[in-house]
Amino acid sequence: MxxxxxxxxxxxxxxxxxxxxxxxxxxxxxxxxxxxxxxHCTGLVSEQTMKMLGRFANKCSDAFFNKIKLEIPGSGNITLHTSSKIVHLDxxxxxxxxxxxxxxxxxxxxxxxxxxxxxxxxxxxxxxxxxxxxxxxxxxxxxxxxxxxxxxxxxxKKVFGINIVYKARNDLEGINVGFHPTLAPGFFYWIFPISDEEIIVGLGTSEPKTSLRATDVVLKKYGISNAKKIDSYGGWIGEGPIxxxxxxxxxxxxxxxxxxxxxxxxxxxxxxxxxxxxxxxxxxxxxxxxxxxxxxxxxxxxxKQMPIAKVFHSSSFYYILYKIFRNLNGTEIRDDYKLIDYDRHDLSIQRIFLHLPLFLKEIKI
Incomplete structure (x- = not known):
């Protein structure tokens, strides 16, 4: 054929x-x-996805993470220690x-x-x-x-995504993700290191004209100074099946x-x-x-994951999230029971509710 x-x-x-x-x-x-x-791609994937890519991914990985910090500026942050690695792929x-x-x-x-x-x-x-x-x-x-x-x-639905690679000395740990209706309306922003001297700052936004200014704000928020831009790329991001x-x-x-x-x-x-x-x-x-x-x-x-996205992306739910993050500020969650799935967000919610006592054991406030 x-x-x-x-x-x-x-x-x-x-x-x-x-x-x-x-x-x-x-x-x-x-x-x-x-x-x-x-x-155009940020390139963060789960360890399982990397394995499915096989030999094509093995030589193309340049950073590994086991921690994601979720935050809402002015409210608080929650740190998730993942049970398996998250990989940055070229x-x-x-x-x-x-x-x-x-x-x-x-x-x-x-x-x-x-x-x-x-x-x-x-x-x-x-x-x-x-x-x-x-x-x-x-x-x-x-x-x-x-x-x-x-x-x-x-x-x-689509949002515009941008990634900027900077040469900058940094002490960042893990992947940092933030939700804010002005900095990243309709999506979120991210910043993470790919080495001691390189970082990626990016975001998705329903307002593309503000994207470059917003990435500058994220840089300053994390105390990154004297950063030299060495690459930038991006494009439209879809949010789910048609x-x-x-x-x-x-x-x-x-x-x-x-x-x-x-x-x-x-x-x-x-x-x-x-x-x-x-x-x-x-x-x-x-x-x-x-x-x-x-x-x-x-x-x-x-x-099945679309309702979860709506909660985190919609401005209608922002103030609910704001209050939750404020009350849980500084919380550390260790996923020793492997309830969180980086790809199957629907399964993560299901497992947490089914095994709530185990999940609560993993939370340290």
């Missing part, structure tokens, strides 16, 4: 690799000139490794090539129309093809194109890799069926 993949980001590359393993012939169309660019490095592996398996890349659908089974690119047995759409957050196929049905089902027989949407982001954090790496839980497909058609099933299953999981 011949499969055309529109989009050479992480979702397109990971899909292509799994299809090649199953014996598909794969062509990848990407409008940019190399894998991993333009950069996503460019991962995508370069995936592209190399794809070439080694016979996949073909068409770089600097904007591709569109000519129909359910054809791709138009570079003035040529090519017919495929199946088409995988991995076009990212823009969802241009999605909106044409599903007649404008992109209702998912559809429950893959509705077109010859088209499969993956990653951001299907709306697969964790609603609370906007993270897209976990939803991509967890869509591929089957590694032993007997045929190309089996692999396609498994990808379709995997994306639908992950979308179902992510939908």
């Amino acid at each position: 011949r499969v055309g993949v529109i989009g050479g980001g992480l979702a397109g590359l990971f899909s292509s690799l799994n299809l090649l393993y199953a014996g598909c012939e794969v062509d990848i169309y990407e409008e940019h000139d190399r894998p991993g660019y333009p950069k 996503r460019v490095c991962i995508e370069e490794g995936l592209a190399e592996a794809i070439l080694g398996l016979g996949g073909r890349f068409f770089w600097r090539t904007k591709a569109i659908l000519g129909g359910d089974s054809t791709i138009v690119a570079g003035g040529l129309t090519t017919r495929y047995d199946h088409i995988v759409v991995a076009e990212g957050i823009r969802r241009e093809i999605f909106k044409k196929v599903y007649k404008g049905g992109d209702s998912a 559809l429950k089902r893959q509705l077109k027989k010859n088209l499969t949407f993956v990653g951001d194109a299907f709306g697969l982001q964790k609603p609370l954090t906007g993270g897209g790496i976990y939803p991509i890799v967890s869509s591929f839980t089957y590694k032993n497909s007997n045929s190309c058609s089996d692999a396609i069926a498994e990808i379709r099933y995997g994306t639908e299953k992950v979308a179902s999981i992510l939908r």
Whole structure:
């Protein structure tokens, strides 16, 4: 079977690799000139997600954390000591490794090539129309093809995300996350070290024009002075799944194109890799069926997390959170019973309520 993949980001590359393993012939169309660019991803993932990425992540990790401090400025903070590590990955490095592996398996890349659908089974690119047995759409957050196929049905909320890498001596520990309706309206901000001399400051916001000024405020809040900006990148962040089902027989949407982001954090790496839980497909058609099933299953999981995101992102709930954080200021939570899941926020809430006595033992105020 011949499969055309529109989009050479992480979702397109990971899909292509799994299809090649199953014996598909794969062509990848990407409008940019190399894998991993333009950069846009913060790159924080759970240790479990790193393991699912396998060898492609092992050489691309540069920082490990086991502590997250959640705060509301002017109110208080709560520190969570995680039972497993959170990893910062260099996503460019991962995508370069995936592209190399794809070439080694016979996949073909068409770089600097904007591709569109000519129909359910054809791709138009570079003035040529090519017919495929199946088409995988991995076009990212823009969802241009999605909106044409599903007649404008992109209702998912988006915020603008920015990351700035600074060279600055620091004594930061762990990942610091803050919620504030002015600094990061509709989302949150973050700051964490990737070495003793480099930090990443970022945020998501419903007001992109204020993002640079807000990151400066976060820097000052943490006492970081004489910081030298060495890189910046970003883009739109989606907040959760759009559809429950893959509705077109010859088209499969993956990653951001299907709306697969964790609603609370906007993270897209976990939803991509967890869509591929089957590694032993007997045929190309089996692999396609498994990808379709995997994306639908992950979308179902992510939908359960949307109410949690609403509580933390909505200004309507901000003052409730403000009071909670003020009353719990300085609280330390040690997850010795492994109740907290960095990816499955829905499971975390469920486990905490089911095992409340154990959870209360882990809280030190």
